[in-house]
Amino acid sequence: MAGSQAGAAARMTEAATTFLAALSAEQRAAATAPFDTGDHRDWTYLPGSRPGLPLADMDDAQQGLAMELLATGLSAAGTDRAGAIMALDAVLRELEREAGVSNWERRDAKRYWFRVLGDPGGDAPWAWRVNGHHLAVHLTVVGDRVAGTPQFFGANPALVPSGPHAGLRTLPESEDLARVLLGSLDADRRAVAIVDPIAPGDILTRHDPVADIGRVPRGLAYADMTEPQQGHLTTLLRHYLDRLTPEVAEESWQELVVAGLEQVTFCWAGSEQRGLGHYYALTAPPFLLEYDNTQNDNNHIHTVWRDLRHDWGEDLLAAHYARQH
Template sequence: MRAAAAALADALDPDSRARLATTLDDPAYREWTYLPGPRDGAILADMTEPQRDLALALLDTGCSATSRHSARAVIDLDIVRRQLGGGNPQPGDDRFWWRVIGDPARDDAWAWRVNGHHLAIHVTVVGDDITVTPSFFGSEPATVLSGPRQGLRVLTAEEDLARDLLATLDADQQAIAVTSDEAPDDILTRNDPVADDSVIARGIARADLRPDQQERLAALVQHYFGRTPDAAARDAWDRATRAGLDEIRFAWAGGLERGQRHYYSVLGPTFLLEYDNTQDDANHIHSVWRDLREDFGGDLLAAHYNASAH
């Protein structure tokens, strides 16, 4: 990560390098959004092909082998979205911004992010440790219905794994897990700097699931954790395990059939997952992983500041 961030900065012209860089005490450090619109940072659309390669190489360091393909697919899908909406964006007109926060060559604690419409990846580095949330992947459309990319689905497992679990619930379990017949229009925590889990319905606890259902719930959680490098994914699962897997709760809202507006959440003592597919006739996905302790570095940065002179 340090090498990739430094290589990108070195390759940019002075103006772009100035837009790329900021510091950890920047008030905007914890501001983020997944909506369309400009961001702070160096925009991918203005980069040369070699610079784009370096930017995407930095993105890859914050992703697993699987999720780096998903992240790049989200970037590509934004061009499709704009074309289907009547625009005429050309290949390479990618409205995603890179930001390096602090000096990766000199600072023990620093961060970086990639942010644009439907993609928000935030990585904080302290020594050899990293945190990787908020982690937001979206897809508009969820399934491309027309044009040369017809049939494309970018985020499949986010829906399919949850439906696998939902389909195994008996009537009594479903009565607890399905908290509303109406799905919310968006994820409930939106782009708040701090995820407020009090707004999340509790649903059914893992302790009330059969072993096969518990395995399906674990597969769903680990899919979100698996968006990140293996070490970070293992750390997130280890912390969830220590906090108590039986405390994890799964809640569903909205229709039960494919094509109907739907939403789910998975809430544990250390993390929150939210997913909705409600907009555009249930063809527009938002999915987010929030760490209730480590978003934007959280406890990791706090421990660093307590132990170091600043």
């Protein structure tokens, strides 16, 4: 499957090289680090500064090149969602300012950091990331292969309650598609899928460098669903995978198919009623998707995709170093 990703790897290399060439020496120093830098696997979805160069410290042309780099790692739909997440921080800024929330100034649509690890023009592995509040996109490039996890998309507020953007939902499908699947289950299958009447306060794997998939309950297996229910689960799976650029998303999907979709499980925790706290996960170890909406009066979504084989390009790097030695 290596050839199928060669185009994606080439687009990322070109975009990263062009972006870095447009920066001043000082900007480039902030935006780059060695591939083996000690914080390579550090990431978070919480507010706060990140290593790298933020959009706020770029001019308009540089910001455009940065966003072009982001678009090489995501599908058109994924790029739109990522942009919407960034824009939502400006909406949250105004909501918190009007509500008198302290530190509302930290919300900013340009507080998203871009960073390139290693040399995108060389032969060695390299990586790039975009990280800020509720957005974490990590791509690792090894030759003509690409790994695209960990990946995090979030939304606060999930539904904008007031103001000029009232009614806006930034990640509607992440909730709606899961509710379609849950609603399709008969009573016996729903009893297996619902693992707890109370949702956890956040995604269970947090933002750890290595995800502990053992934290996540199993629930109902794909193999134990009817064909229509399996179709709903497949649609939900593809919703997450298809945030990535198509070549990488399709390979991730084919790996799941080859491994056997029957091992994929769906679990739900919390209320089935809209507006109340809820959580769900899809797992097929070592792969998982998690969603949680419990914070800020159940109006605050976190979603994450982790894969112990591919997080940080682990399997690609192992194969690369084995060939080198």
